[in-house]
Amino acid sequence: MILAAVLGLGLGTALAFFLEYLDTSVKSLEDVERFLGVPVLAVIPKNVGILMHQQGDSPDAETYRILRTNVEFNRKNPDANTLTLISGGPGEGKSTTLFNLAYTCAKGGYSVLVVDADLRRPSQHRLFGVENNVGLSNYLTSNMSFEEVVRTTGVENLSFIPSGQLPRDAVGILNSQRMTDLIRNTKVQYDLVMFDSPPILGVSDGAVLASEVDLSIMVIEHRRFPRSMLQRVKQAVLNVGGNLLGVVLNKVDTKHDTGYGYYGNYYDYYTTQNGEEQPQPHPIAAKTNGHKPQTKAEHELHGEQY
Numbered sequence: 001m002i003l004a005a006v007l008g009l010g011l012g013t014a015l016a017f018f019l020e021y022l023d024t025s026v027k028s029l030e031d032v033e034r035f036l037g038v039p040v041l042a043v044i045p046k047n048v049g050i051l052m053h054q055q056g057d058s059p060d061a062e063t064y065r066i067l068r069t070n071v072e073f074n075r076k077n078p079d080a081n082t083l084t085l086i087s088g089g090p091g092e093g094k095s096t097t098l099f100n101l102a103y104t105c106a107k108g109g110y111s112v113l114v115v116d117a118d119l120r121r122p123s124q125h126r127l128f129g130v131e132n133n134v135g136l137s138n139y140l141t142s143n144m145s146f147e148e149v150v151r152t153t154g155v156e157n158l159s160f161i162p163s164g165q166l167p168r169d170a171v172g173i174l175n176s177q178r179m180t181d182l183i184r185n186t187k188v189q190y191d192l193v194m195f196d197s198p199p200i201l202g203v204s205d206g207a208v209l210a211s212e213v214d215l216s217i218m219v220i221e222h223r224r225f226p227r228s229m230l231q232r233v234k235q236a237v238l239n240v241g242g243n244l245l246g247v248v249l250n251k252v253d254t255k256h257d258t259g260y261g262y263y264g265n266y267y268d269y270y271t272t273q274n275g276e277e278q279p280q281p282h283p284i285a286a287k288t289n290g291h292k293p294q295t296k297a298e299h300e301l302h303g304e305q306y
Contacts (some may be wrong), residue, residue, distance in 0.1 A: 003306040010171065021195050032220070032247050036234050039074060042067035044097065050095045050127060051100045052155065054197035064104040064137040067248060071101075071217070074245055080214035082183055083118070083245070084195040084208055089234040092221040095123045095196050107219055113150070113163045117195045117209055118173060122163035123305070124196050128153060135164030139182070140173045159190070183212050200236050201229070206211040210242035217245050222252040 029040045035272060042130075048060045071083075085101075087094040098114065105111045115136060116124035124130040130151060138147045139161075151160050166173075173179070186193045191202045200206030216237050220230060237244045 002291045004273040012227075030179075031247070032249065036218075036247065037245055038218075038258045039070070039089050039246040040232070040249055041070040041074065042248050042250050044093070044248060046251050048100070050064050050096070052127075053104045061104060062099045064115075066110060067101055067274075068080060068104050071215075071245065075215060077214075079187075080243075082187055082193045082195070082213040083217060084197045084206075084209045084213050085217050085219055085248075086197050086200045086210060086227050086233065086237065087221075088201050088220045089199050090121070090202070092219050094199075094219040095127070097219050097248055097250060098194055098196050099124060102158060102192070103155060105192055109157070111157045111159075111189075113186055113188075113190045114162040115121035115193065115195045117205065118198045119128065119163050119166045119205065120203065121196060122196075124160065125162040128160050128162075130160070130162065131163045132164065135162030137164035137166045139164070140159045140176060140178050141167060145150045146182070150302070167180065172204065174205050179208075180212060200233055206244075207236055207240045214243065215245045216242050217248060217280060219248045221250050229283045 003089060016205065029043070032038070032040050042063055044063055048063065051058065051061050054060065055196075085094045085098045095118070102112045102114045114128075116122045117136060118124075120139055122132060125135075127152075135149055136143075138144050139146070149161050149164070151162070152158075153160055159281075183193070193213075195209050197206045197209045200210065218230070218233060218237075234244055
């Protein structure tokens, strides 16, 4: 029995190492830097919530402040203020990451515009809590003005354009002169303009956006897709002349996955003395607009804490 137990333990350990060897997904920051050759801008833990629905200064917000800081310091040109978040496949947390990053930047003093350019599977309107009847698709396929589709929100400095309803005969409308003009005009009206994109390997819209905006950020779900697929995502950006700024490693089990414990340490600073998390408030209501966006914020506001 002792011999059988020892053999079983040895075989189990060997099998675990063998399965880990066969796993070619991204498991560490070193994997990203070695196989993609771009920096990791932030490590987002599992089960991070929607910051707009949380009270005051939460531990979840700290990881997005790190992302905001790294985006600012890694972009070489201050005028490079239009960006899109891309992913290889659906469900990697790209839309939530963009929403929380935009919220964090707005709270830090930037005037921010979020544009839901995932016309086939939009999600930003649900995060903002608004209807999706009129938006980007209507602007691109009609004579509607910019003021008719942009909305203010319950957050100061944060504006939003929903995707709108996509007509069946309007597939590919992102690849149009009107879309190019929209990007050019919003560059001078806002400090940051963020476009939510469909998976870049799924449809052409993602590549079109990557070619039009200044910067692209790749969101990678930890331990999900093989490295070869992520290399194709990077190549898809480069093939259209895009600029890949870096990677966000998302849904990381910082408590149990080796090498990530340090990235969850800031959670210890946001707990009460009895170890309980701060209470969560009700969501902030969004409202429709019509008025002009905020004036351009000074870059010195970037370092201020909210």
